[in-house]
Amino acid sequence: MAEKEMIQKNIEEFSRLQDYMIEDGEEAKAYKTMLRRYLDLCAIL
Numbered sequence: 001m002a003e004k005e006m007i008q009k010n011i012e013e014f015s016r017l018q019d020y021m022i023e024d025g026e027e028a029k030a031y032k033t034m035l036r037r038y039l040d041l042c043a044i045l
Contacts, residue, residue, distance in 0.1 A: 007045075014041045 001009075021034050028034075 010041055010044055014038070014045060017041065 017034055017038050021031065021038065024031065024034075
């Protein structure tokens with residue numbers, strides 16, 4: 001996978017994850033998992 005494609009894929013995943021986190025809120029069971037992935041993506045981007 002080219003670097004440009006990888007960056008685009010990560011940005012799209014980051015955006016979707018933000019939407020899920022906002023929609024579900026901190027009380028969601030999966031929030032901690034989503035937050036961990038969110039922080040991983042922040043570090044990548």
